[in-house]
Amino acid sequence: MPAGDPSAPAAHAGHAPARVDKEHSVRVELGARSYDILIGEGLIDRAGTEVAARLPGARVLVVTDERVAKLHLGRLEIALSGAGIASSTLVLPAGETTKSFAHLERSVDAILEARLERGDAVVALGGGVIGDLAGFASAVAKRGMGFVQVPTTLLAQVDSSVGGKTGINTPRGKNLVGAFHQPALVLSDVATLDTLSPREFAAGYAEVVKYGLIDRPDFFDFLEKNRAAIFAGGPERAEAIRISCEAKAAVVAADEEEHGARALLNLGHTFGHALERAVGYDAARLVHGEGVSIGMALAHRFSVKLGLATGQDAGRVAAHLRAAGLPTEISAIPGPAIGRETLMEAIAQDKKVSRGRLTFILTRGIGRSFLAGGVDPAEVEGFLDEELSQ
Amino acid sequence: MPAGDPSAPAAHAGHAPARVDKEHSVRVELGARSYDILIGEGLIDRAGTEVAARLPGARVLVVTDERVAKLHLGRLEIALSGAGIASSTLVLPAGETTKSFAHLERSVDAILEARLERGDAVVALGGGVIGDLAGFASAVAKRGMGFVQVPTTLLAQVDSSVGGKTGINTPRGKNLVGAFHQPALVLSDVATLDTLSPREFAAGYAEVVKYGLIDRPDFFDFLEKNRAAIFAGGPERAEAIRISCEAKAAVVAADEEEHGARALLNLGHTFGHALERAVGYDAARLVHGEGVSIGMALAHRFSVKLGLATGQDAGRVAAHLRAAGLPTEISAIPGPAIGRETLMEAIAQDKKVSRGRLTFILTRGIGRSFLAGGVDPAEVEGFLDEELSQ
Structure with a gap:
């Protein structure tokens, strides 16, 4: 996990500033x-x-x-x-x-x-x-x-x-x-x-990756290919921002007030929010995008455990996030260990709960996420026990 | 103006409790x-x-x-x-x-x-x-x-x-x-x-009267005829509530977020809010409905001064409000006198202001109110001077 103050000025040594070929x-x-x-x-x-x-x-x-x-x-x-x-x-x-x-x-x-x-x-x-x-x-x-x-x-x-x-x-x-x-x-x-500091840029990049993972496998391929250029500030950066905005705009247009499809934008966020809450929103330990990064990795591994996705896809996602300097494990969060009960409590208070059952965004593979409305809390507990014992 | 604690229990001596003939x-x-x-x-x-x-x-x-x-x-x-x-x-x-x-x-x-x-x-x-x-x-x-x-x-x-x-x-x-x-x-x-205390009931009645004054002259006639029965709790009370709700529902359906017609519901409210603010929202001096009552009387007299309405209509409005136990003059508010500058400042901060000009609900007579968007602050000042010198 990238260390350091998220508000430190950027270094960006060794590459030219972002240049955009068009608006x-x-x-x-x-x-x-x-x-x-x-x-x-x-x-x-x-x-x-x-x-x-x-x-x-x-x-x-x-x-x-x-x-x-x-x-x-x-x-x-x-x-x-x-x-x-x-x-x-x-x-x-x-x-x-x-x-x-x-x-x-x-x-x-x-x-x-x-x-x-x-x-x-x-x-x-x-x-x-x-x-x-x-x-x-x-x-x-x-x-x-x-x-x-x-x-x-x-x-x-x-x-x-x-x-x-x-x-x-x-x-x-x-x-x-x-x-x-x-x-x-x-x-x-x-x-x-x-x-931006490198850490802050990487945290934002987690949300870029998210759009590929939700329903744009081609965009995930693009990101795998162009990650270095995006971080270095080439025209691919603005291109990735444009595609991300188009992806979000399409979902928002279909479901402005989150009654259905918009919930997919929360991929990685139920776990991510719970982690942020568990560290008391301490940015020195975890910023939002890092929580989302771990959350997306968890959502993919949880989907593997539930027999929905392959370990190969989950591994590819984690590898890309790590290459971007993002954390993918709960244990990567510095400071005191985070307990299962703390996380379950935070998940239960999350607003994406419906009538006692838990709602998660799960996936059948890269770009094949879906809203799972009736997840059994016991399944989540078992999964977190495995993750936390590593 | 009715005196006493607005939270005091009701007396309602001498009449039966409200009985409704139908729902x-x-x-x-x-x-x-x-x-x-x-x-x-x-x-x-x-x-x-x-x-x-x-x-x-x-x-x-x-x-x-x-x-x-x-x-x-x-x-x-x-x-x-x-x-x-x-x-x-x-x-x-x-x-x-x-x-x-x-x-x-x-x-x-x-x-x-x-x-x-x-x-x-x-x-x-x-x-x-x-x-x-x-x-x-x-x-x-x-x-x-x-x-x-x-x-x-x-x-x-x-x-x-x-x-x-x-x-x-x-x-x-x-x-x-x-x-x-x-x-x-x-x-x-x-x-x-x-x-409700009699004072609290009367304060609510000011809003009932408002619907007649906005655009339902027949309803104002009904109120003049049935005021005693409404206050005594006869079936006319629920009838007046129904008509009031219908009037408000019609306006809301036409303009949910107050871009136009809904503003008419603010008849009496620009002056009324300013008065409430001037007394520091001190309910012992003025409750909302009393502010609206004075405000409606002022809106009618201001309209007379601007040559829009007849003094006869303004007098009829004030007489009905007074008969209902409501105040119709700024001087009826107990406590320290309220100054013109205090009122103008409160009016300017009111949300019904547009680009420096003042917006008021004025009237051409009972049931003939309209939105006047470009009122000159100097006209309001002159009118308030007259009202306050009485």
């Missing part, structure tokens, strides 16, 4: 709430004109965190003011603990203090934490106002900024409180990814 | 989110079967307040358990200050502690405060779960329980944070109205 655009089709995801280099500098084109006359509140503010806020503010958009800014502490009721209240208060109206917008500049929190604040302030995502991490660009899920954590679990609230625009400036 | 049912048509409002006597005793019929297999959390719990909680719990519905209960302090972030967090935590799932439901037993708070909690816990309204005040039965507006207050204003979240069922047991 990509992905449309999320949701009727009157449809919107574009723009993917390209230097898009923050165009944020003002892109926002003004979609929300004419809107004023904005930019919500960001202390780390991202240092890197990108100045450019965003210049772009907004250049397009004649009046803006104010709220800078919050960086880190998962910011996704709390206290910071929701603070964000809503900043919106009200700025006197934003329902036709105005909140702009989230940052990773998944800022996007989820600012999105939730924009969903509930005055019962819903405009929202724009400017994701600056790989995880946010391929996952959390797309699809309208917003929310916060509580001591009882991650994302247990929130709203479905679609953005009016997602601006993914891939140049911001050059500022 | 009413009003359908709120919102496609897949359509639902019934049942209006009748003793409906709480049928809550279990009515909930089970609409949300089969659901478990529930009942959210109520200390005052209502003493009066009605036991019956509701018996009814739920009689229908085989597992329930837990959260009892909160009574009063407007309960509509806060702190109590939202507490309510969400109770939902999570009860391990409710998205197919389960929160049941709000109480007035508008409990309905708005519990509804908001049900909207955001796990990004939305089932919700049932059991309104026990006239105001909640004719207004706040219908239409899916939920929310809380912040120090910056009332209902500035919330969600649109429709209930699966509204159970209006008119027998609960016998437990």
Whole structure:
């Protein structure tokens, strides 16, 4: 497992920064709430004109965190003011603990203090934490106002900024409180990814791999072939982001509020969330993407144990994740050992529970995942005992 | 203005308790989110079967307040358990200050502690405060779960329980944070109205009058003719509740998220909210319905000043409200005088503001209200000066 502070600046030694040969655009089709995801280099500098084109006359509140503010806020503010958009800014502490009721209240208060109206917008500049929190604040302030995502991490660009899920954590679990609230625009400036630490980039890559594993075996092949180029910042990087966004957009369009197909996006997340909870959301031990990586490896091995998938596929998945610098075993998490009971308790509290039986995303092989609604908790316990005894 | 503690028990001396000759049912048509409002006597005793019929297999959390719990909680719990519905209960302090972030967090935590799932439901037993708070909690816990309204005040039965507006207050204003979240069922047991204080009943009656003033002049005639019977608890009471619910349901069906027509329901509310804020939501000085009563009287007099309506209509409105025991003048509010600047500041922060101009519901006469989007703040200031100098 990659060590070190996830907020440390990037090294990226030995390769050129990301260069994109063209700009990509992905449309999320949701009727009157449809919107574009723009993917390209230097898009923050165009944020003002892109926002003004979609929300004419809107004023904005930019919500960001202390780390991202240092890197990108100045450019965003210049772009907004250049397009004649009046803006104010709220800078919050960086880190998962910011996704709390206290910071929701603070964000809503900043919106009200700025006197934003329902036709105005909140702009989230940052990773998944800022996007989820600012999105939730924009969903509930005055019962819903405009929202724009400017994701600056790989995880946010391929996952959390797309699809309208917003929310916060509580001591009882991650994302247990929130709203479905679609953005009016997602601006993914891939140049911001050059500022990520290798660990943070790898964590986001876990969500990229997920789309291949859900139902795009060809994309998994592409990733196996192009992993080095994607990490090095070649045009394959933006291509992988585009395909990831298309995959997510297709699922969201089919099932906006997660009554069915959308649940497949949780591949690796039931185990992953439980692990994150077990370490108390301590990012030094485990960040979200790493939890998802272990969770996807577990989902594949659990599927093998249930006689659904082959050990060969599970091995191929784990090998690819490890090659990307991601953990695939519970034992790879540094610090005190995590017990079975702690994990079962966390799984039971997870929101993807239905009437006492457990719901998991299982798989029949790479790109053949499915929603299994009636998993027996005893089966999970037996599987975890095996995993934890290794 | 009626004096006394709004939570004091009802006197209702000299008349029989409310008796309903038949049960009413009003359908709120919102496609897949359509639902019934049942209006009748003793409906709480049928809550279990009515909930089970609409949300089969659901478990529930009942959210109520200390005052209502003493009066009605036991019956509701018996009814739920009689229908085989597992329930837990959260009892909160009574009063407007309960509509806060702190109590939202507490309510969400109770939902999570009860391990409710998205197919389960929160049941709000109480007035508008409990309905708005519990509804908001049900909207955001796990990004939305089932919700049932059991309104026990006239105001909640004719207004706040219908239409899916939920929310809380912040120090910056009332209902500035919330969600649109429709209930699966509204159970209006008119027998609960016998437990209201006369002041509380009158406050709810202000919202009944509002429907006549918006666009139902015949209903206003009905109210002028039957006010005494409605207050005394005759069958006209349930009839007035039914017509009020139909009026609100029609508006909500046409404009669920308040992009246009629904705004008419705010007749009297821009001034009313400003007055409530000016007294710091001190219920001893002013409760919501009283604010709306003064607000409706002001909206009519403001319309007269603007040359839109006749003084005769404004006088008829004020006379009816006064006969119902409701205030119609700012000066009727006890305590320190309220200044123009305080009111203008509160109006500007109100969410019904659009790009600097003020939005008011004005009227061309009884039942002829309309949305006026570009009101000049100077006109409002001049009008308030006149009102405050009296």
